[in-house]
Amino acid sequence: MIQFLLNGELRCERQLDPNVTVLNYLREHVAKPGTKEGCGSGDCGACTVVIGELEGERIRYRTLNSCLTFVSSLHGKQLITVEDLRYQGKLHDVQQAMVDCHGSQCGFCTPGFVMSLFALQKNRAASGSDGYDKGQTLEALAGNLCRCTGYRPIIDAAEQACCNRQPDQFDAAEADTVAKLKAIAPRETAELNSGDKRCLLPLTVADLADIYTANPQARLLAGGTDLALEVTQFHRELPVMIYVGHVAEMKRIEVKPDVIEIGAATPLSDCYGVLSREYPDFGELLHRFASLQIRNQGTLGGNIGNASPIGDAPPLLIALGASIVLRKGNQTRTLPLDEFFIDYKVTARQEGEFIERIIVPRAKAYQAFRAYKVSKRLDDDISAVCAAINLTVTDGVVRDARIAFGGMAGIPKRATACEQSLIGAAWYPGCIERACEALAEDFTPLSDFRASKEYRLLTAQNLLRRFFLELQSPEVETRVTAYV
Incomplete structure (x- = not known):
């Protein structure tokens, strides 16, 4: 059974297909048709709803795309729709x-x-x-x-x-709503079951590991912004899901002296603060990562785990030398992120294994990190090319280089030939031109509706040139030394 508040009304669902989205639940099960379906893929925002979650003694409100949100993820939360805003005959x-x-x-x-x-x-x-x-x-x-x-x-x-x-009425009812949310806060593993389909909702990482070991065929559900498309766009049914959004250990962010550890189920909007402080360009790219609704819902672990060649976070994390902690049962292993991606949609993850957390090295002295996203629209669009460049330059010589791209291959991938051409080279325009030539050894891009292969390769080369030019300006020097 799952429990949640529909505005202020307690809803308990015992037998409901876990594949039902919040959009369809509102329109078909509770007769609230104010929420509209525009695209069914999280692109248009017509289906936006607001979720209220406890944050201490207050309620935190987040927008979500209801077309991409499975109803099981409402457990322990408050759902507010456009019908709930009008109060006592007066518009909000x-x-x-x-x-x-x-x-x-x-x-x-x-x-x-x-x-x-x-x-x-x-x-x-x-x-x-x-x-x-x-x-x-x-x-x-x-x-x-x-x-x-x-x-x-x-x-x-x-x-x-x-x-x-x-x-408004939500301010007046806040204390009562907080009390109701505390009363329905998840205290044990819950399950939404329709007979032939079910969704399990563990509370601890140990419970998650046990459940996933027992159900290795299950699909892990975090934000669902990618997984839900299988239902809404491809009309598939997901027989077993495991929702990880209540696993507190996997939503924790810890800043340590040398690394930042981010739980795999942490929403991207919650990652913004720590990543933007450490790496301003990472923060800038997160602003262009889909929409706020998607960032409120999608997770850093999910963006890695779905192994998309055009996911925006993996190239940046690879360039920063990040690693991931994978767990299966009681066993964990740490893997450099650039070794996780093997082929298109193929990863090193074993059956019953899941990403527990992401480990990101902290910025070091003389390190220059830049991220670039090239897409047809500034906001709410997918990359044609995403570049992440991380160089250490001292005394006019490149001491270290980690360069990664998305959209240039079937996986997010390091530009190893480009890196080798730079390491040990004097930092001047000629070394950048050699690095641009080396990119043609690293990548043979494909042409698709976003960009041609020629455009992708030339764009990647020009982003290297842009990086060089930016590092020559005093403004960039200030940003680089601020990492010290």
């Missing part, structure tokens, strides 16, 4: 702002925008930052697409909603 501030600023035309995308604005307003107030911040607004809305309004009136609505915020 964010809804009224959309009306006042003419932010809706056809209206299909409007519920998703309203929920993104609601979460933005709530989180700014919780951080003590009442008022309007255009950068945060653009980030909050980057995952919501509209074909009608041109966005300006929606941004105007965001400014009105954030600047004229009034206490």
